[in-house]
Amino acid sequence: MEAGDIQGEMLNKTLVVSAPGKVILHGEHAVVHGKAALAVALNLRTFLRMSPRDDGKIFLQLPNIGVKLWWDLVQLQPLLDAFPADRTELKPPTPEQLARLKEFAGTADGPGEIHDVATVAFLYLYLSIAAKSGVLPSVELLVWSELPTGAGLGSSAAYSVCLAAALLSECSVVGYPLGEGQSLARWTEEELDVINKWAFQGEQVIHGNPSGVDNAVGTWGGALRYQSGKITPLKRVPTLRILLTNTKVPRSTKALVAGVREKLLKFPAIMEPVLISIDAISRECEGVLEAMADDSSQGHYSVLEELVDINQHHLDVIGVGHPALDRVCQATAALGLHSKLTGAGGGGCAITLLRPGPPPI
Ligand SMILES: Nc1ncnc2c1ncn2[C@@H]1O[C@H](COP(=O)(O)OP(=O)(O)OP(=O)(O)O)[C@@H](O)[C@H]1O
Ligand SMILES: C[C@@](O)(CCO)CC(=O)[O-]
Numbered sequence: 001m002e003a004g005d006i007q008g009e010m011l012n013k014t015l016v017v018s019a020p021g022k023v024i025l026h027g028e029h030a031v032v033h034g035k036a037a038l039a040v041a042l043n044l045r046t047f048l049r050m051s052p053r054d055d056g057k058i059f060l061q062l063p064n065i066g067v068k069l070w071w072d073l074v075q076l077q078p079l080l081d082a083f084p085a086d087r088t089e090l091k092p093p094t095p096e097q098l099a100r101l102k103e104f105a106g107t108a109d110g111p112g113e114i115h116d117v118a119t120v121a122f123l124y125l126y127l128s129i130a131a132k133s134g135v136l137p138s139v140e141l142l143v144w145s146e147l148p149t150g151a152g153l154g155s156s157a158a159y160s161v162c163l164a165a166a167l168l169s170e171c172s173v174v175g176y177p178l179g180e181g182q183s184l185a186r187w188t189e190e191e192l193d194v195i196n197k198w199a200f201q202g203e204q205v206i207h208g209n210p211s212g213v214d215n216a217v218g219t220w221g222g223a224l225r226y227q228s229g230k231i232t233p234l235k236r237v238p239t240l241r242i243l244l245t246n247t248k249v250p251r252s253t254k255a256l257v258a259g260v261r262e263k264l265l266k267f268p269a270i271m272e273p274v275l276i277s278i279d280a281i282s283r284e285c286e287g288v289l290e291a292m293a294d295d296s297s298q299g300h301y302s303v304l305e306e307l308v309d310i311n312q313h314h315l316d317v318i319g320v321g322h323p324a325l326d327r328v329c330q331a332t333a334a335l336g337l338h339s340k341l342t343g344a345g346g347g348g349c350a351i352t353l354l355r356p357g358p359p360p361i
């Protein structure tokens with residue numbers, strides 16, 4: 001996996017930002033309930049291009065989901081009263097704010113799907129960030145991704161990270177990343193922290209109750225352990241070869257996360273031990289990866305493969321499996337390989353751990 005992080009580049013007043021998707025090795029869903037997850041940045045990215053306009057309009061083009069919308073800024077002005085300018089610390093989006101934005105999104109001009117949650121996430125970040133300066137910038141934004149949307153690879157997080165970085169730069173909350181003569185740059189650690197916190201807001205609009213692991217990887221890149229907001233970069237990680245299989249079964253992370261919460265409330269004594277076990281799998285895997293950094297003997301792979309199998313069974317128990325994912329697990333098992341779902345599950349992508357050397361197919 002190629003380490004990734006947000007990159008920004010200025011091309012004659014046009015800002016281009018990109019952020020990586022992610023794969024969760026272990027810990028999905030458990031991480032929403034305070035357990036540890038291990039995640040790595042993918043070499044597939046989301047790109048955002050923002051250019052200034054001088055006609056008092058704002059354009060939003062989201063070709064991956066067929067959205068093409070524009071508004072006159074005077075239409076957005078009345079919404080600002082729902083976005084306090086003196087916002088000192090980041091609070092979750094309020095139901096009232098989201099209701100007003102969903103209603104407003106219905107008034108946009110343009111042929112695209114106007115109710116997608118991505119439009120609402122954009123409006124939420126745009127108004128929240130612009131409210132700090134009170135000036136609504138007239139810009140056009142195009143967001144395009146290499147990532148399949150809704151497939152467990154962190155597409156919503158990469159989308160939110162790009163939006164946050166671009167809008168925070170436009171409103172001078174963070175700097176423009178590029179210095180004189182530079183063609184590619186990243187923001188400072190402090191600025192990345194601000195971008196990550198705002199990206200989490202975007203995830204809250206899209207996901208409802210995200211843990212923050214996805215936007216953390218989209219912001220910081222590389223490989224990391226994430227637990228309850230604490231980001232620990234994994235410094236010594238061996239190169240792992242991982243096969244990604246997209247079942248192409250559509251699903252909603254928000255609905256899957258809500259389903260696990262319901263099950264946890266219904267069967268706490270049954271579900272909590274499963275989440276604790278997933279936490280232990282994440283920690284065990286981290287230890288093995290550290291050991292592999294010095295010694296990539298095959299023995300370590302056997303342990304990693306066992307952890308993949310145990311985690312996949314736990315994910316079935318908490319209700320986020322899918323027959324299509326089972327088929328991937330069975331097909332790879334027939335070749336002596338080990339697979340698990342990645343991300344929210346219920347369809348989407350599975351990961352298969354490959355050993356060094358030629359694949360068995
Ligand atoms: N490139 C994009 N352009 C516009 N909207 C996007 C884009 N990528 C993701 N989204 C938004 O994110 C939603 C998918 O988010 P969801 O969290 O369900 O899937 P995911 O992030 O791909 O998977 P996971 O959260 O399991 O990693 C899409 O329906 C859309 O609203
Ligand atoms: C399912 C989940 O754990 C990972 C989704 O990629 C949700 C989250 O942590 O926000």
Ligand SMILES: [Mg+2]
Pocket residue numbers: 154155156157207214253
């Ligand atoms: Mg997502």
